[in-house]
Amino acid sequence: MNKIEALKKIATRLRIHSLKMTTRAGSGHPTTCLSMADLMACLFFDVMHYNPENPDDWSNDEFVLSKGHAAPILWAAYAEAGIIPKDELMNLRKITSVLEGHPTPRMKWIRAATGSLGQGLSVGNGMALAMKLGKSPGRVFVLMGDGECAEGAVWEAANVAPNFKLDNLYAIVDINRLGQSEATMHGHDLKAYEKKFEAFGWKTIKINGHSVEEILLAFKRGKEKGRPTVILAKTIKGKGVSFVENVNGWHGKPLKQQDLEKALKEIGPMPEIKAKKYVKVPKKMNRARLIKRYDFKKNIYQDPTATRLAYGHALLNLGRVNKAVVALDGDVKNSTYNDKFFKEFPERSFQNYIAEQGMVGMGMGFAAKGYIPFMATFAAFLCRAHDHIRMASYSFSNVKFVGSHVGVSIGADGPSQMGLEDVAIFRPIPGCAILYPSDAYSAEGCVESLAKFEGMGYLRTTRPKTSLLYSPKDKFPLGGSKVLKKSKKDVATIIAAGISVHEALKAFEELKEEQIQVRVIDAYSIQPLDRRTILRAAEEASNNVVVVEDHFQNGGLGGAVSMALAGQARIVHLCIKELPRSGTPEELLNKYGIDAKHIKKAVKKLIRS
């Protein structure tokens, strides 16, 4: 049998699987699978090279299904490749199966969870860069939907790929004309897509996405040194089943049993072919081992230093002993201090320009290939990438976020630049670590702890300089805290983090002069919270607790402490309770009631009530 015939047969098998799987599951997106069946057959059984025995083979090509709702046909392809048993397909979407409704890395060939549209290309960028960095011969194939090309995230990724000369990256757009609720803006106007990708610097190839010959030829023609290629494939949603072909209203709807039977009759019997033998296995290669140490050299500080600067120093020193660390920027590296790493390790530094979503997606790609990305921007602008951060959690990515310029303490730049809801982004994510250092030494210690931790982590840094509280020998493990002031006569506990630790210490001194002893805790680990120390402090200090933080009222440290101490202690929460404005840091800390004066007042009121 010739290859063309074989691939056509495999495509038919993928169509039949997709239809059966979704009808069996009672939900899913069969018609979007049908439009890309021929593309999938060509990709998985001719174009791509991968070792079906080992998803982690360093010579494998990688695949990202950006249009994650087409998961059934991806599972079908893996089944045909012999990677999962064909019977397993009938367990699609079951609580017992890794074949979820949208791909997640619970199925071990999946590199990043998809299903929130428009993210796959940025993940592809990260993997393609990682593979170049790690000298893998593999390429990356990202299969996208036409609908998702309306997402700005696609254009953030499309913008930088040519700049990085990613000739090991292929995007394929399945242009099936129909979105979820109506036709897409461009319909079958392939030229509209061609113009956009060309304007963004890509090599473009337009094809009939149902012609195996054209598909194979496109991948041959698509190879160009120094430039990524996008294949724009005109397809028919529902292709192969006449009564759903090119018809609006079939998105996300499985066929009913009787319609399935009709469809299968139309398609004909399952073609007899052993697809597995068409899989192209690359020559095995071992990846060069990356030195990964975490015990980097700490700096010695003499003067008050911003935690964001100390982070920059720490990242640089970490990078010297840990070759898996890469740094990503969104054109603010001179503010977050990622620039120190950029200067010393340009080959491990990646500029996304002002495009936070593209940066985070790229980080997911790096993490998927075993690197440890540190992505830094203003904490406020992490909101821009919230959906990518969310998907990174479902990707179980080992990624590190750094948000600088937190809180009203940034001062005069005003509210748009203040990170006041950043903790609220990361706290809901199960298992995500959140560290918030108060001085330069704790900042460096937190970087060490976050780097060591295999999982998602967030470091919150402050713009102004803060005085030194710790020594380079102090450790800042996840889930810890520092009891900075403690006596047997404590009548209240002040729980602070970051800049408010310094205000708490000032309040401590002033209260002491009035013979009022309070405990002061630096809760640098907002998540996991050191519940035991906090509980004990509350118990030992009359169950009077003042939490003070430079964050909005809801979603931050105050919420974490309230939940930890529910029913145990009286809590006064000093935080930002209204929409803030420009001013000096001191004025704003006062105006919004989180400075020493307000802490002192809160303690006194609490112990007298």
Added chain:
Amino acid sequence: MNKIEALKKIATRLRIHSLKMTTRAGSGHPTTCLSMADLMACLFFDVMHYNPENPDDWSNDEFVLSKGHAAPILWAAYAEAGIIPKDELMNLRKITSVLEGHPTPRMKWIRAATGSLGQGLSVGNGMALAMKLGKSPGRVFVLMGDGECAEGAVWEAANVAPNFKLDNLYAIVDINRLGQSEATMHGHDLKAYEKKFEAFGWKTIKINGHSVEEILLAFKRGKEKGRPTVILAKTIKGKGVSFVENVNGWHGKPLKQQDLEKALKEIGPMPEIKAKKYVKVPKKMNRARLIKRYDFKKNIYQDPTATRLAYGHALLNLGRVNKAVVALDGDVKNSTYNDKFFKEFPERSFQNYIAEQGMVGMGMGFAAKGYIPFMATFAAFLCRAHDHIRMASYSFSNVKFVGSHVGVSIGADGPSQMGLEDVAIFRPIPGCAILYPSDAYSAEGCVESLAKFEGMGYLRTTRPKTSLLYSPKDKFPLGGSKVLKKSKKDVATIIAAGISVHEALKAFEELKEEQIQVRVIDAYSIQPLDRRTILRAAEEASNNVVVVEDHFQNGGLGGAVSMALAGQARIVHLCIKELPRSGTPEELLNKYGIDAKHIKKAVKKLIRS
């Protein structure tokens, strides 16, 4: 004096103001003001038509400073136009002045807060559409930076503007070559920008942004029926001050006093000209009054109905009595049920395709012009627009968000589609209302309350059908709750919302059979929370509280209740504590411990402990 000379003089005045203001403030972005001074002079003193006496004049042209960090020159333009006293400029960034570091509507000519880059064009889309809808002769001018063109949000907005034939919209890109931390990707390659905007359907004009003649000509040539225009202006960052011109490293840095003196010497004395008399005032027109009623007709339901469907019915009926209501979609209107409004009111319905940031920015634009936008998508995908939502809060926008498909109760589609952190997005925003109905009647009641409320609001809707609990006469005011079960023998209180109310009621029945009486509260108003009712319930029912919600542990109802009851009650919190997966709704409610069985168990354990 001829116009060209006058505009050049005004540009010089704007430059001098910008330099002085930022040096006085000790922070700010003077060099980015200098690059756009000639553009600003032409815009504010020749191209745009506006009534300096009245920012709300319906015939005014509108201006959006997308590159919000250039605020000083915007304030300077308003001062020169006679809108604010010139002395006020020296109060830039002070806590007492509305001239903040980045524009906010505290200064009444500002329509939407900017400073998080890449958002202005989508706001411009919304205003341009609103002005067409409301028959304003005005146009919208959006001044953007070149750096921010890396943001995907720009391309979401650029994508739909030609589709809406927004010939009353002008984008101006100040291409000054330098970003914050380094040169932009395209530098002074104007063709690169031209290709992109052309590919996205815009009329493009390339000019020297320092030539007043070219600028004026561009706006004349830019008028084209049925298409928006972008003017690509090649400029020099720091233009006019030789030692900062085109030099990297000057972003966000004011001149020191001695450098300022040097710069002012170079520029020469403040040109004598009364700029105010060059302002072009349009013919005054009154806006047609929009009928705005909120008491829409409620539907009668017989069977279990999804709250998302009831929302769709309510929006339709609201739209019939309230002509200020507009509906926005991101191609999921058949799932959120915005489609009912789309069908009946196509002229007030706006499709952004799969582009949530563009949708939210557009909504901010509509709100700025007095409309009430209802923007609906899957709750999970609101994460994509988190930064726009954040900026809408600083814009004091009267915008309504609707997030459907919340929680694990969506079932088999899997985690990427589950809204589990959506409440955590909105709770931190001071003053934002969050309503979460449990049945069709409460859904309609919540829509009425949200529509009436002048401010940001969020409605959380559920995918599966839920049984009816209320009647069409029941009211659901912000800050309320419904005590569904209550007795004098209550030993615990179950606080639930949305789908978990139904699980709580099941648990109530089962507990009752075991002679355990519990109170059940439907806390449909998550924010503001009905603290009084909850406190009282806790007190009356042994201070045993079980909170149960289909949301991640942190950031949701449990946190709100914990903060409200700090020190008052023992709280057990049932919620989603790990990263979830695909399965049936029932299986998932059970697996993650938020169904009736788990509630019952939690109550029993709590009252026995």
